[in-house]
Amino acid sequence: MSSTYVLLANLRAVCCSNTTELRLLRFWEAHNVRKGGMLMSVDMLLLDEQSTLIHGTINLN
Incomplete structure (x- = not known):
């Protein structure tokens, strides 16, 4: 099965289910120094195989 x-x-x-193959170039965490270093986001x-670059954010909320 391919x-x-x-x-x-x-x-x-849109509301759908897709699969993509990509490479993770950089990864960093954003911390709130005023709240004891609590993680705010990642x-x-x-990057995909055609060199399309996208910035992704995952918020704590």
């Missing part, structure tokens, strides 16, 4: 995937440029912000730079 699985297919979607390039980052072809992803759309930021990433992602």
Whole structure:
């Protein structure tokens, strides 16, 4: 069984289920120093096979 995937440029912000293959270039955490270093978010730079770059953020909330 062969699985297919979607390039980052072809992803759309709709309710659907897609799979994409990419490379994680950079990964860093944002901490709130005023609240004892509490984690606020995780930021990433992602790259697909056609060199499409996207910035992704996962917020604590």
